[in-house]
Amino acid sequence: MASTSKVVLGSIAFAFFWVLAVFPAVPFLPIGRTAGSLLGAMLMVIFRVLSPEQAYAAIDLQILGLLFGTMVVSIYLERADMFKYLGKLISWKSKGAKDMLFRICLISALSSAVFTNDTSCVVLTEFVLKIARQQNLPPHPFLLALASSANIGSSATPIGNPQNLVIAIQSKISFFDFLLGITPAMLIGVLVNALILLCMYWKLLSVHCDPEDATAEVVAEEDVTSHRFSPATMSHVLPSCSQDLSSESGNAHRSPSVRGHSSLAETLRNRLPSAEIESDGSARNSNASKEMGNEVSSPTRERGESVNEHFCPPTKLFWGVKWNRRLWKICVYLVTSGMLVALLMGRSMSWTAITAALALAVLDFKDARPCLEKISYSLLLFFCGMFITVDGFNETGIPSKLWELMEPYAKIDRAGGTVILALVILFLSNLASNVPTVLLLGGRVAASAAAISPADLKKAWLILAWVSTVAGNLSLLGSAANLIVCEQARTSPLLGFNLTFWRHLKFGVPSTLIVTAIGLALIRI
Numbered sequence: 389m390a391s392t393s394k395v396v397l398g399s400i401a402f403a404f405f406w407v408l409a410v411f412p413a414v415p416f417l418p419i420g421r422t423a424g425s426l427l428g429a430m431l432m433v434i435f436r437v438l439s440p441e442q443a444y445a446a447i448d449l450q451i452l453g454l455l456f457g458t459m460v461v462s463i464y465l466e467r468a469d470m471f472k473y474l475g476k477l478i479s480w481k482s483k484g485a486k487d488m489l490f491r492i493c494l495i496s497a498l499s500s501a502v503f504t505n506d507t508s509c510v511v512l513t514e515f516v517l518k519i520a521r522q523q524n525l526p527p528h529p530f531l532l533a534l535a536s537s538a539n540i541g542s543s544a545t546p547i548g549n550p551q552n553l554v555i556a557i558q559s560k561i562s563f564f565d566f567l568l569g570i571t572p573a574m575l576i577g578v579l580v581n582a583l584i585l586l587c588m589y590w591k592l593l594s595v596h597c598d599p600e601d602a603t604a605e606v607v608a609e610e611d612v613t614s615h616r617f618s619p620a621t622m623s624h625v626l627p628s629c630s631q632d633l634s635s636e637s638g639n640a641h642r643s644p645s646v647r648g649h650s651s652l653a654e655t656l657r658n659r660l661p662s663a664e665i666e667s668d669g670s671a672r673n674s675n676a677s678k679e680m681g682n683e684v685s686s687p688t689r690e691r692g693e694s695v696n697e698h699f700c701p702p703t704k705l706f707w708g709v710k711w712n713r714r715l716w717k718i719c720v721y722l723v724t725s726g727m728l729v730a731l732l733m734g735r736s737m738s739w740t741a742i743t744a745a746l747a748l749a750v751l752d753f754k755d756a757r758p759c760l761e762k763i764s765y766s767l768l769l770f771f772c773g774m775f776i777t778v779d780g781f782n783e784t785g786i787p788s789k790l791w792e793l794m795e796p797y798a799k800i801d802r803a804g805g806t807v808i809l810a811l812v813i814l815f816l817s818n819l820a821s822n823v824p825t826v827l828l829l830g831g832r833v834a835a836s837a838a839a840i841s842p843a844d845l846k847k848a849w850l851i852l853a854w855v856s857t858v859a860g861n862l863s864l865l866g867s868a869a870n871l872i873v874c875e876q877a878r879t880s881p882l883l884g885f886n887l888t889f890w891r892h893l894k895f896g897v898p899s900t901l902i903v904t905a906i907g908l909a910l911i912r913i
Contacts, residue, residue, distance in 0.1 A: 389784070389785035389786070389789060390437075390783060390784050390785045394435075394436075394437055394783065394784055395784045395785065395786065397431075397435035397436075397437060398432065398435065398437040398780050398781055398783060398784035398786075399781070399784060399786065400431070400435070401428050401431035401432045401435055401437065401777065401780060401781075402428060402777060402778075402780070402781040402784075404417075404424065404427055404428050404431060405424060405425055405427070405428030405429075405773070405774070405777040406820060406824075407424070408420070408421060408423070408424025408425070408427070408428075409421050409424060409425065409774075409820075409821060409824070410820070410821065412424060421770055422766040422767075422769050422770045422773070424773075425769070425770045425771075425772075425773030425774050425777065426769060426772075426773040427773075428773060428774075428776075428777035428780075429443065429772070429773040429774075429775075429776035429777050429780075432776055432777055432779075432780030432781075433776075437780040437783055437784065438776065438779065438780045438783060442779070443776045443779075443780075446775045446776045446778075446779035446780075447772050447775045447776065448554075448557060448775055449738075450557045450736075450737070450738045451550075451553050451554060451557050451738070451771065452738075452768055452771060452772070453738035453739070453741070453742055454546075454547065454553055454557070454737050454738040454741050455550070455553060455767070455768065455771070456741075456742065456745070456763065456768065457738065457740070457741025457742040457743075457744060457745045458503075458504065458547050458741050459745075459763045459764065460745035460748065460749070460759065460760070460763065461723075461724060461727065461741065461744050461745055461748065462503050462504070462507050463759045463762055463763075464720050464745075464748040464752070464759065465503065465720060465721075465724060466511065467720075467759075468716070468717040468720040468721065469717065470720075470721070471499075471511040471512070474495055474499055474511075474512065475511075475512060475515035477491065477495055478491050478492055478495060478512075478515060478516070478519055479519050479522075484593075485523065485525050485593040485594075486586060486593050488519065488523075488525075488530070489529060489530060489533050489582065489585060489586065489593065490582050492512075492516060492530055492533045492534050492537065493533045493536075493537040493578050493579075493581060493582040493585075494537070494578065495512070496508055496509075496512060496533070496534050496537040496538045496541060497537040497538065497540055497541025497574065497578045498541060499512070499538075499541070500537075500538040500539075500541035500542040500548055500549075500869075501541050501542060501544045501545045501548050501574070502545065502547070502548075502728070504542060504547065504548060504549055505538040505539055505541065505542035505548060505549050505867070505868075505869040506538075506549075506868050506869050506872055508534075508538045508541075508869075509534060509535060509538050509869045509872040509873050509876075510872055510876070512534055513531070513534065513872065513873050513876040513877060513880075514876065514880060516530045516531060516534050517531075517877060517880055517885065525593070526589075526592050526593075527877065527885045528885065528887055528891060529585055529588075529589040529592065529593060531873050531874075531877055531885070531887050532585060532887070532892065532895050533581075533582065533585055534873055535861075535867070535869050535870045535872075535873040535874075536581050536585075536861045536895075536896070536899060537578050537581060537582070538869045539857060539858065539860045539861050539867050539869050539870075540574060540577045540578050540581060540857070540858060540861070540903060541574060541578060542857060542869075543570055543573075543574055543577075543853060543854050543857040543858065543907075544566075544567060544570045544571045544574040545563065545566060545567055546561075546563055546566050546731075546737060547731075547737070547741070548857075549822075549857060550771070550822075550823050551822045551823050551825075551826045551853065551856050551857065552566075552853050552857065554823060554826050554827060554830065555826060555830065555849055555852060555853045556737060557737070557738075558830055558831070558834075558849075559830075559834065559846070559849040561846060561849060561850075562734045563731040563732055563734065563737060564732045564733075564734065565846070566850070566853075567732070568912060569846070569847075569850045569911060569912050570850055570853065570854055570907075570911060572910045572911075572912060573854060573906070573907035573908075573910040573911050574907075576906055576907070576910055577858065577903040577906060577907050580902060580903055580906055581861075581899055581903055584895070584898060584899050584902065585895070585899075588894075588895060716751070716752075719751050720748060720751070723744055723747050723748055723751070724744065726744065727740055727741065727743075727744035771823075774823065774824065774827070775827070778824055778827040778828060781828070782828070787828050787829075787832070788832070791829075791832045791836075794808075794812065795832075795836050798812060798833075798836070799836065799837075799840065800837055800840070800844055800847060800848055800851065801840050801841075801844060806851065806908060807908075809833070809851065809855075810851065810855045810904060810908060812829075813825060813829065813851075813852060813855040813856055813859065814855055814859045814862070814900070814904065816828075816829070817855070817856045817859035817860070817866070818859055818862050818863060818865075818866045822856040822857065822859060822860060822867075825856055826852060826856055829852065830849070830852060833848050833849075833852055834848055834849060836848070847911065850911050851908065851911060854904070854907050854908070854911060855904055855907075855908075858900060858903055858904050858907065859900065859904070861896050861899055861900045861903070862893075862896050862897060862900040863889070863892065863893050863896055863897075864887070864888075864889045864892040864893070864896070865889070866896070870892065873887065874886075874887045874892075
């Protein structure tokens with residue numbers, strides 16, 4: 389343990405960070421998570437728990453670079469209509485509600501592994517709501533499928549969520565080994581999660597809508613796939629639905645106040661900028677502009693082109709050849725595929741993501757400022773403050789002392805020890821959020837496992853990644869992905885459905901415990 393003054397002052401600084409990270413709008417200091425994270429970091433330096441040099445050294449530039457690169461790549465993928473195609477797959481030749489639920493689980497999981505869980509939830513929630521309305525189906529089983537499968541799917545890759553970024557960088561496990569180690573658990577977990585949903589909502593999903601029912605809402609097929617979103621926020625810090633604890637009705641204008649790492653306003657602000665209105669009188673509003681009030685399509689909309697058509701690369705290159713939008717989209721997909729191949733080959737994850745991001749900016753052949761402005765810089769600042777705060781708390785010696793008490797019972801060479809370790813990770817991930825949990829436990833769990841064998845060292849990191857990620861499904865407040873789905877559904881002008889805390893908890897507890905246990909048995913080393 390450090391000196392008494394350092395322990396007390398370091399604990400106070402960490403307490404400020406923890407309270408504002410979990411409850412960003414507390415009445416006595418409603419400054420939000422990002423400012424709360426920076427406040428905790430500043431107090432660590434002011435209280436001399438860390439020196440300024442130590443504080444700067446605590447910031448992990450590799451993680452920030454990887455996070456920045458994946459943000460930019462996702463922005464260009466959205467502009468290339470990748471997520472619109474994913475939305476179409478949900479309803480394409482669907483054979484009913486149960487088939488659609490399985491598709492949502494699978495598409496959400498696979499897209500989250502590549503584009504992060506928060507991004508998938510931001511761009512797919514409205515699609516799910518529209519399809520449910522079109523088919524006159526209850527939306528909450530599909531919303532639960534989307535959020536829970538996004539969390540499970542994101543566990544399979546280092547770029548699936550922030551805690552995996554931290555684990556991949558600290559453990560130096562290659563992208564391929566990470567993928568190979570967790571993918572079997574992820575796939576079986578998604579399947580089991582879908583089966584749990586089917587068992588819970590079988591009767592509800594078996595109700596067929598009456599096409600003659602005058603009360604049934606009808607949504608055109610074009611409306612289902614026309615809505616546009618920006619996945620640019622990548623916000624693992626999002627709005628909260630804490631109000632649902634006390635009310636089922638929800639109010640779209642109530643201020644968010646719990647878990648995540650940013651506000652809904654930030655998410656909405658990062659959506660696509662407005663298209664310029666051409667003077668041609670044939671211009672008409674897109675469906676997205678009706679819902680968001682800030683996007684207006686050009687006359688190209690008459691030909692079925694996307695709202696983002698004004699983002700096309702320049703009409704001519706220096707050799708005088710017109711740059712076709714379809715060719716540009718192919719280039720975006722090729723660059724993204726190249727990034728994934730490079731990651732699988734073991735190249736530096738952060739530099740690979742940054743290289744892909746810059747390649748896409750160059751291929752766009754125009755000022756990249758509009759895309760760069762949609763990056764969630766508050767998230768990057770949150771991580772900077774969190775790195776410093778957690779490092780300062782480690783300097784107090786409290787985490788080490790607590791781990792010394794728990795370590796003899798949490799060794800992963802025994803089944804009982806693995807279960808105890810998983811329960812500890814599950815508890816802390818829901819109490820303090822998964823990224824701080826990984827930062828606090830990662831090195832200690834790894835050191836304990838390394839003393840057993842090198843194989844156990846790798847397995848310990850993968851267990852930490854799996855449990856801390858699936859833990860987000862336990863409650864509505866356990867994951868930013870859950871909150872994104874909740875808030876987008878609640879404030880949607882299309883349906884305005886309120887996914888309550890208790891409705892999620894009823895499904896989340898059995899799903900999390902069962903999927904976590906199955907995954908622990910399937911993680912390969």
